[in-house]
Amino acid sequence: MRLLPINQKHKARMRERLRISRDAVLAVLVVLAAFVTLTVDAAAQAWTPPAGVGSISVGYQRISNTGHRVTDGSLKNNGFSTNMGAYVEGEYAFTDRFAVSAGLPYVFSKYTDPNPPPPPIPYLPVDQCHCWKGGWQDFGATARFNVFKSENGAFSLTPSVAIGVPSHDYNFRGEAALGRDLREFRVAIDAGQRLDPISSKLVVQGRYSYALVEKVLNISTNRSNVSFEADYQLTRKLVARGLLSLERTHGGLRGIGEATTDDLLSQHDRLLRDDNWRTGAGLTYSFRKMDVFASDIEYAGGTNTHAGRALTFGFGWPIELGRHSH
Numbered sequence: 001m002r003l004l005p006i007n008q009k010h011k012a013r014m015r016e017r018l019r020i021s022r023d024a025v026l027a028v029l030v031v032l033a034a035f036v037t038l039t040v041d042a043a044a045q046a047w048t049p050p051a052g053v054g055s056i057s058v059g060y061q062r063i064s065n066t067g068h069r070v071t072d073g074s075l076k077n078n079g080f081s082t083n084m085g086a087y088v089e090g091e092y093a094f095t096d097r098f099a100v101s102a103g104l105p106y107v108f109s110k111y112t113d114p115n116p117p118p119p120p121i122p123y124l125p126v127d128q129c130h131c132w133k134g135g136w137q138d139f140g141a142t143a144r145f146n147v148f149k150s151e152n153g154a155f156s157l158t159p160s161v162a163i164g165v166p167s168h169d170y171n172f173r174g175e176a177a178l179g180r181d182l183r184e185f186r187v188a189i190d191a192g193q194r195l196d197p198i199s200s201k202l203v204v205q206g207r208y209s210y211a212l213v214e215k216v217l218n219i220s221t222n223r224s225n226v227s228f229e230a231d232y233q234l235t236r237k238l239v240a241r242g243l244l245s246l247e248r249t250h251g252g253l254r255g256i257g258e259a260t261t262d263d264l265l266s267q268h269d270r271l272l273r274d275d276n277w278r279t280g281a282g283l284t285y286s287f288r289k290m291d292v293f294a295s296d297i298e299y300a301g302g303t304n305t306h307a308g309r310a311l312t313f314g315f316g317w318p319i320e321l322g323r324h325s326h
Helices: 022-035 262-266
Strands: 053-069 081-093 098-111 133-136 138-145 155-166 184-194 202-213 221-233 238-251 275-286 291-303 305-320
Touching (some): 053 291, 275 305
Antiparallel strands (some): 053 305, 081 098, 098 138, 155 184, 184 202, 238 275, 275 291
């Protein structure tokens, strides 16, 4: 399983900057870079923070997998499981255009279906025990560089590159797996527009990313991800947002029926052509020196993918280095 994107809107909503020493900031960043990042395709991030400004976010995500959508898109009510993840993510802007972020989730997974998976899928010990399995997942880091921002700041265009590297050789088989245990390199482009003609409180963002994924049995599962987000400022401190994401895998097995050898069957969790689309909504509330964010993502449809939903809740704190009020 891959954790879903955490909300990035709360970072832009942090008004009060915590002033800490240069040595303290650098120490925090070194620790974050060494130990923490998310390995998901991030939510749209068209705007970069001002130079010397960053944030630290702590979050929790619970994913309830309530079935599987097979090759023809129909829903099969089997293979239920639950994934939970706790994570820390740090971001820092070295210039007004260049920012980096890093984080690492700790994941728990459990097979919750009282019945075994349908043949020919093996019923593995990791699922038979119906117990929680936990561990660190994938280290990741992202670098963003803003290439264009309109004079009034209403429009912004920001490409990025990201890596995902397994933190260790963890189990990837079964519904209670921690993840896919594969290296990734992603390139992306984010665009955002504040819709002043309609309302200065309304912002839309879009993102396209392409992931180069480590091959398994010489089979490629590179993928494209597209996401759209609309944010509306309900009050001075409260922002609501709507989300839509689509994923298409370029390659892989077009169903369990193509796992015709023992090797393919043992690797099918990493090789299925997972195509899906998801919808969701979220809220961010800004306190004086902290933001609270939450979202609900529904697995709306797809093929060779899970059905279910993901609930996310977290906090964000700003950090500031070397900036002075004017």
